Amino acid sequence: MPEVTEAQVLAALRTVPDPDLGKDLVSLNMIKNVRICEGNVAFVVELTTPACPMKAKIEADCRAAVGAIEGVTNIKVELTANVVSRRAQGGKVLPKVKHVIAIASGKGGVGKSTVTTNLAIALAQAGARVGVMDADVYGPTIPMLLGLEDEQLEQIAERQVDGNVIPKINPLERHGVSCVSVGFMVEAGQPLMLRGPMLGKVVNQFLGDVAWGELDYLLVDMPPGTGDVTISLVDAIPLSGAVIVMTPQDVAASIAVKSLKAFQKSNVPILGIVENMAYFVAPDTGKTYYIFGRSGGQEAAEALQVPFLGRIPLEIATREASDCGEPVLITDPESAQAVVFHEVAGKLAQQISIQARKFRPLTVM
Numbered sequence: 001m002p003e004v005t006e007a008q009v010l011a012a013l014r015t016v017p018d019p020d021l022g023k024d025l026v027s028l029n030m031i032k033n034v035r036i037c038e039g040n041v042a043f044v045v046e047l048t049t050p051a052c053p054m055k056a057k058i059e060a061d062c063r064a065a066v067g068a069i070e071g072v073t074n075i076k077v078e079l080t081a082n083v084v085s086r087r088a089q090g091g092k093v094l095p096k097v098k099h100v101i102a103i104a105s106g107k108g109g110v111g112k113s114t115v116t117t118n119l120a121i122a123l124a125q126a127g128a129r130v131g132v133m134d135a136d137v138y139g140p141t142i143p144m145l146l147g148l149e150d151e152q153l154e155q156i157a158e159r160q161v162d163g164n165v166i167p168k169i170n171p172l173e174r175h176g177v178s179c180v181s182v183g184f185m186v187e188a189g190q191p192l193m194l195r196g197p198m199l200g201k202v203v204n205q206f207l208g209d210v211a212w213g214e215l216d217y218l219l220v221d222m223p224p225g226t227g228d229v230t231i232s233l234v235d236a237i238p239l240s241g242a243v244i245v246m247t248p249q250d251v252a253a254s255i256a257v258k259s260l261k262a263f264q265k266s267n268v269p270i271l272g273i274v275e276n277m278a279y280f281v282a283p284d285t286g287k288t289y290y291i292f293g294r295s296g297g298q299e300a301a302e303a304l305q306v307p308f309l310g311r312i313p314l315e316i317a318t319r320e321a322s323d324c325g326e327p328v329l330i331t332d333p334e335s336a337q338a339v340v341f342h343e344v345a346g347k348l349a350q351q352i353s354i355q356a357r358k359f360r361p362l363t364v365m
């Protein structure tokens, strides 16, 4: 039996592309720790996100390529992930957060907060370190959606690398997600009386005052619309990209476009459009109804040449689960709705990786 060499294994893996990044796994520096013992070959594939929707295909392609080498009798593939960041390490605000993602909408009530909460949980369930910042100053609902309404933020002292100790706020934690809300900045029921630019600064400082720890993704639930509050937040927060949530209605599409343009004007890449309340499947008859019209989000994404991240149905269980602070991914993880949220989260993570590679090729943090 000929002896298998590392060079042979790497040559085989050079024929396996990462479907999203368009290059082979070896050139992308994704193959680590190749070990060979007689016919047994083991190696690590370091993906750019734990929520990678191509995981199974990449593993199967690796097995097929290495399996074709003469003398290989057994293959062990270990999949790990190191989220690639676009931000320079040690950035001033949020140095330990790899990606800050705005979740925005052209208008209120399209389900932006529901989508934010469930995407955050889906990413955490896939193995990513996730935080949510509720910056919706008009109606901060994330604490309610996560069942954290009655919790209080706690102050701690955090030691910096230079030895200084500074006061920080501990985020709350639920379902594997760290959470802070502008709602905690004010007494319950009091409106946040700050104007746009000032509010941007306050929220940005608040964001920096939180001891987030190491995060792969921090999702920011933005205020709806493109008013000066939203614009000043976009300028104040160091965003990697933005997701636009909309319903399929025509009018929703034209308003969402406004929101999308506002981000593009500030040079924030659009990671994609999510179509929420896209259809309703009647539980008694199984018939599908397009209550708010059909495919408006997908059409908008095509017209604007931005990725379409998927459609989420209108479901009674989703609304009920949200109301009681136990999101559908927790109460019913096998439901069709949960599957859809995982798919959208995977597509989002995929787009974040693609954007990050575009701007800083092969740099990992």
Ligand SMILES: Nc1ncnc2c1ncn2[C@@H]1O[C@H](COP(=O)(O)OP(=O)(O)OP(=O)(O)O)[C@@H](O)[C@H]1O
Pocket: 105, 107, 108, 109, 110, 111, 112, 113, 114, 115, 136, 139, 141, 223, 224, 276, 277, 312, 313, 314, 315, 316, 318, 319, 320, 322, 323
């Ligand atoms: N896919 C869905 N299926 C069923 N109900 C949903 C769905 N998405 C959102 N909802 C419900 O719609 C209502 C509005 O949702 P949500 O608060 O998430 O919207 P929003 O866009 O964040 O609103 P706001 O303008 O207050 O920021 C909530 O009652 C929520 O439970």
